[in-house]
Amino acid sequence: MKKLTTPQDFFDYQSEVKKSVDPKKTQIIICAGSGCLAYGTQKLIDGFKAEIEQQNLQDVMDVRASGCHGFCERGPIVLISPGNIFYQKVGLKDAPEIIEKTVLNGETIERLLYKDPQTGEKIIREHDVGFYKKQQRFILGQNSQINPTSINDYLAIGGYGALAKVLSETKPQEVIDEIIEANLRGRGGGGFPAGWKWDSTRKAVGDPKYVICNADEGDPGAYMDRSILEGNPHTVLEGMLIGAYAIGSSEGYIYVRNEYPLAVTNITLAIEQARELGLIGKNIMGTDFSFDIQINRGGGAFVCGESSALFASIEGRAGEPRAKYVHATDRGLYDKPTCLNNVETWANVPLVISKGAKWYQSIGTENSKGTKIFALVGKINNTGLVEVPMGITLREIIFEIGGGIPKGRKFKAVQTGGPSGGCIPEEYLDSPVDFDELTKLGSMMGSGGMIVMDERTCMVDIARYFLQFLEDESCGKCTPCREGVHQMRVILDRICEGNGQEGDIETLEWMGQAIADGSLCALGGSAPAPVLSTIRYFRDEYEAHIKDKKCPAGVCKALITYKIDSETCNGCHLCFKPCPTDAIAGEKKKLHTLDQDKCIQCGACYEVCKFDAVIVE
């Protein structure tokens, strides 16, 4: 491959690449994100390729293994382009039929189409599927347009064009001004304006200056950053390159969570490819700007994603936060000026530069611009990764994109912001997704976790669950976080076990505030949020546990009894087998009984009963 020695050289090369794409060729786009790979997508890719070869159809169609499409639950996903035909749960045996009918003859295959659960209608095109309809996938959408291991695919969709534009015509300060004007805010948790951070790093005294991408992504269940790195590594590199140019940095790091091997493989390959073309390294596109990137494997703890712990980890020390009231932009990695941004933040940069701050500003709310990617999980029909414009309401995400709550159950709360986010109840579902709004509600944007809970979720139990996670992940350096979170969890344990005491709620509130105020880093600073927010919105549930010794949601084992309703039980016998202690007696087609002495409150009968004849009190 030739090295590109001027921006013009780059633009010429890029148009060549664009021209080499045959627009008449049909693309069979197969999602090879981690979710779909787990369903055996690799075989599907090989199968399609073999079939095409066998039938000698290479001139009319191509197979593209792409990054994650977001709707992982419906995988393996196959898109046919042009036409944007959306096939879900595709098996190896479907390959010849898709080629024959859809690609060659333009017919759709009914059984592979997505069926709208509400209307029962079969949907043909991806953008008409309820899950995708309200999304604006500026970032994730690129995943299906490229094969992440091909730099040419990225170039063909305009990739590295923003970098070339900046290098040829924009001064570093103007780049920063553009980012400030776009009001791009950090997507990794705090929502700090990226442009200001860049500006401070640029103005700080010190050499070298570092640019770092935070890809530690330790929130359980979150995989936004992973999907970007795996599916579109070049866009992250391009973002970092633009940032480095603006800041005046020559060295960068990508700090990747150790459990993300595919992300590491793809980003490593992307760096090699970019280096070969002269897009990374010395004198990029023949200019004075030089920048190189190293990959660092994460330390394996949640707290390593925190900025000062992350720096310590890269420096080879224990991944523990430092209490420094000096900004990283002045003294960060190796005590040098450092700009740390999240993967998604970096991925937004080429978009801002190529489409302009004005355009970017047109999306979102007053103080939250652009889109945000969420990992939508929990008690929800459509789980997956969604990219939505800021300002969309929680209700739209949960009930339109997410398709509502399964089994006709009632929505209870949604937790945003990862393990230390807060739980938001029904009455605030019409709130817009916006950094400041979510904070006002006692939660936060965080990095984009979104867990939906239904009426069968106990809010005390859920708070305890998150607190347990945070207790396990506390590094143990400062007292409030190490001891305080532990003691809060001990109190929640006893409430769930029926030993709650008068005054426990007030103690939890008092502790929560003091832990948030007194902790050394933001882990402790936000750890009480799950407890404080559930007390704020579900205080009655706490009181029921403590005063009435009842768990209204029917979850806390020590506080519930299962009963069989004599009216509704029709003796179907379905609950017999699952009961591990033989507590259910009765003959088929006759009323069953439940022996309370044997019952261990496992809830197995409750879950299987189709007639709601098992009731919990």
Added chain:
Amino acid sequence: MSDKVNLTIDGRKLEAPAGSTILQAAKDANIYIPHLCHNDELKPYGACRLCVVEITHRNRTRIVASCIYEVAEGLEVQTVTERVLNVRKLVIELLLSRNKKSQVLQDIAQKLEVEKSRFELDIKGCILCGMCIRTCKEVVGVNAIGYKSRGFTREVATPFDETPPDCIACGSCAYVCPVDFIQYSEKNGVRTIWNTEFPMQKCTKCGRHIAPVKQLDHFKETLNLPEDHFDICLHCR
């Protein structure tokens, strides 16, 4: 930049050297701020969180650890506010639940009007201020002990919980421990610390035990002293 900055602590106008911490400035002005993990000889650490204060700077009010926060021009510091006291009370109660006997902790608790910890007792003795580890590393220059595990299960320990290979038995860790947790004894020419027995060197004149052999070897090596430098004790010289 000038060498001094002007700030107020509890309304008092003060001048403090740029680069010093709020805790130092307060100490110099005889203003009491409780603290446990800070020592002037050690690098700022900020872990116990007892020394928190409320600051207002550039219209922003927040709680910071005074042992690490550097003074700044125009900084306003409040050492006693409700929020500050709540953090301190929480911290001392939490520490008392690890060690209810320590006089140092009890004295601080008394000043904060905390009678006893409301939390489940889980007596561990050590309060994890890290002074021992940091003294060993930063002052003695040895690094014989460290932390094991994380979060609530964190402990100060020797490598793999075995005989510490680098320990010179100087006893500095035990000396700085604010809650007297580190066991240390000397009997029949043997110093015992970290579950390990260290033979001591005898004065060749009077026969008195001078110090652990490993400690003297360490001094000889780091200070480049002659091999027989410690053969005779101070008294016999």
